[in-house]
Amino acid sequence: MPAEIPVYQDVVKAHDRIRGYVHRTPVLTSISLNEMFDASFFFKCENLQKVGAFKFRGASNAILSLSDEEKSRGVGTHSSGNHAAALCLAAKMQGIKSYIVMPRNAPEIKKIAVESYGGIISFCEPTLEAREKGMDEVVARTGCTFVPSYDHPHIVCGQGTAAKELIEDVGELDIVIGPVGGGGLISGTSISTKGMLPGARVIAVEPAGADDAYRSFKSGKIVPSVNPNTIADGLLTSLGELNFRVIMKHVDEIVTVSEESIIEAMRLLWERMKIVVEPSGAVPLAGILEKKIETGGKRIGLILSGGNVDLARLPF
Amino acid sequence: MPAEIPVYQDVVKAHDRIRGYVHRTPVLTSISLNEMFDASFFFKCENLQKVGAFKFRGASNAILSLSDEEKSRGVGTHSSGNHAAALCLAAKMQGIKSYIVMPRNAPEIKKIAVESYGGIISFCEPTLEAREKGMDEVVARTGCTFVPSYDHPHIVCGQGTAAKELIEDVGELDIVIGPVGGGGLISGTSISTKGMLPGARVIAVEPAGADDAYRSFKSGKIVPSVNPNTIADGLLTSLGELNFRVIMKHVDEIVTVSEESIIEAMRLLWERMKIVVEPSGAVPLAGILEKKIETGGKRIGLILSGGNVDLARLPF
Numbered sequence: 001m002p003a004e005i006p007v008y009q010d011v012v013k014a015h016d017r018i019r020g021y022v023h024r025t026p027v028l029t030s031i032s033l034n035e036m037f038d039a040s041f042f043f044k045c046e047n048l049q050k051v052g053a054f055k056f057r058g059a060s061n062a063i064l065s066l067s068d069e070e071k072s073r074g075v076g077t078h079s080s081g082n083h084a085a086a087l088c089l090a091a092k093m094q095g096i097k098s099y100i101v102m103p104r105n106a107p108e109i110k111k112i113a114v115e116s117y118g119g120i121i122s123f124c125e126p127t128l129e130a131r132e133k134g135m136d137e138v139v140a141r142t143g144c145t146f147v148p149s150y151d152h153p154h155i156v157c158g159q160g161t162a163a164k165e166l167i168e169d170v171g172e173l174d175i176v177i178g179p180v181g182g183g184g185l186i187s188g189t190s191i192s193t194k195g196m197l198p199g200a201r202v203i204a205v206e207p208a209g210a211d212d213a214y215r216s217f218k219s220g221k222i223v224p225s226v227n228p229n230t231i232a233d234g235l236l237t238s239l240g241e242l243n244f245r246v247i248m249k250h251v252d253e254i255v256t257v258s259e260e261s262i263i264e265a266m267r268l269l270w271e272r273m274k275i276v277v278e279p280s281g282a283v284p285l286a287g288i289l290e291k292k293i294e295t296g297g298k299r300i301g302l303i304l305s306g307g308n309v310d311l312a313r314l315p316f
Numbered sequence: 317m318p319a320e321i322p323v324y325q326d327v328v329k330a331h332d333r334i335r336g337y338v339h340r341t342p343v344l345t346s347i348s349l350n351e352m353f354d355a356s357f358f359f360k361c362e363n364l365q366k367v368g369a370f371k372f373r374g375a376s377n378a379i380l381s382l383s384d385e386e387k388s389r390g391v392g393t394h395s396s397g398n399h400a401a402a403l404c405l406a407a408k409m410q411g412i413k414s415y416i417v418m419p420r421n422a423p424e425i426k427k428i429a430v431e432s433y434g435g436i437i438s439f440c441e442p443t444l445e446a447r448e449k450g451m452d453e454v455v456a457r458t459g460c461t462f463v464p465s466y467d468h469p470h471i472v473c474g475q476g477t478a479a480k481e482l483i484e485d486v487g488e489l490d491i492v493i494g495p496v497g498g499g500g501l502i503s504g505t506s507i508s509t510k511g512m513l514p515g516a517r518v519i520a521v522e523p524a525g526a527d528d529a530y531r532s533f534k535s536g537k538i539v540p541s542v543n544p545n546t547i548a549d550g551l552l553t554s555l556g557e558l559n560f561r562v563i564m565k566h567v568d569e570i571v572t573v574s575e576e577s578i579i580e581a582m583r584l585l586w587e588r589m590k591i592v593v594e595p596s597g598a599v600p601l602a603g604i605l606e607k608k609i610e611t612g613g614k615r616i617g618l619i620l621s622g623g624n625v626d627l628a629r630l631p632f
Contacts, residue, residue: 274593
């Protein structure tokens, strides 16, 4: 029997656990974007979170939920993205070890990021199977606790603290929008939103080139992500099992957007808001640009999930 | 006899006047930058201010200090930069007219910005003389009030509200650093800092390619800016008379930085802080990079003055 899905009170507990360690990120507004779409937008800037992404919330909550004995053996994950960097920094801040299994062909910049946060890297072949096998070996050798990147209640509740802060700061909202990849952020966002503002709609936005969550939502069962193709490299993965169940319960709608809209949204955020947002983080605004989300007179919260981009390889 | 220089209480009054109209911009921190320089940095993000620059503070204070009769005739300035955009938006928010005299060869993007905020543009030849003459004509024709971009107590006190908010938010600081061009921002910053934290040092940073403030400070009289050459296009102007007197009274030191350091600082801010900062706004951090400002164990506030850059023409 599957575990029960977390409730808003679990997000409250997660927030109490992590608030001394995470940034309470600012909520920014833009007159020009509001005028452009006849709406009041509130951008929750998780690009300004530690390690440049909301992932630091879930990783911190997972680590702070461990027993002292578990902490003494460290934590690990197989990831080459924001979750790995987040886990390493959260571990370093608690004075514990972190082990990262990473494909040999991961970009140099990701290796450097993990090492700069004190992560101990094991390289593997670039397949999911090799990553999981490598992780099993590290767990067997070190006794560390494997911390998944989205499919776990601690991760979901940690990520949900971003929407909780957003709503605490701005009050009533008609719609809350987030991107969806594995589903960690949007599932946590939906629990917080429905817990605090039962009348608000929660909308997930996904690149059309990686629309497994959209298809899962429509069909009522998890459709794996096969050969996803999008610039939004944080949204390539399949939905987690727990995340899917939360989404089916709390998310009102999933819409998909084109690559062109993602790049246009990213550029608008940089130009108008003066913030660096990665493609995945621009996906919610892309849903607005494509007019797939009603804006007229509405108060709309958007979670800007991250800001980790290679400045030498901008799409504009 | 020259007017008395403004005191901290004047900044307090300015803040009361404008606080309902300006963003209280966030103060951001970065673990990685702190570790890099063994300091605690507090970045006051005026790049996230309305119109993307601190200039909105001074312009708002100037307009809100007008009588109703003056307001009815509007405001004007000759500028093609952030001050013009700031004045237009501040005027628009009060429902009054704004007149901008702008050189014919001003970049298209600046014209569009001014027009989007409702500014009424008159074009002139690209000389200071033609700009001043054009402004005189507009004032004679419309009866509008000329609002200078830095050499005025209302402007100085408005700009000083950024440092006031910074110090209110973070408390004790050892050093407060800002860029210096015409001197509006640094003079206001120094009044607030010395008023709130008498023991803190105020350091101005200036591009070596536009070092008139540095030379003025050393020689004790205003040295005009002649053929300045720097990517920091907000810092090309000569010091204002009032600004110079405030600087001589309250600023402890002026240091100069190279173009390479400005670009490196700008890139660091984008990469580590995930914010878009224009070259002028990166100048204070460039002073840190060049080790011209002592950092060891210090609490240091930096004013990031603006974020208006052309994304199609980045220097990195």
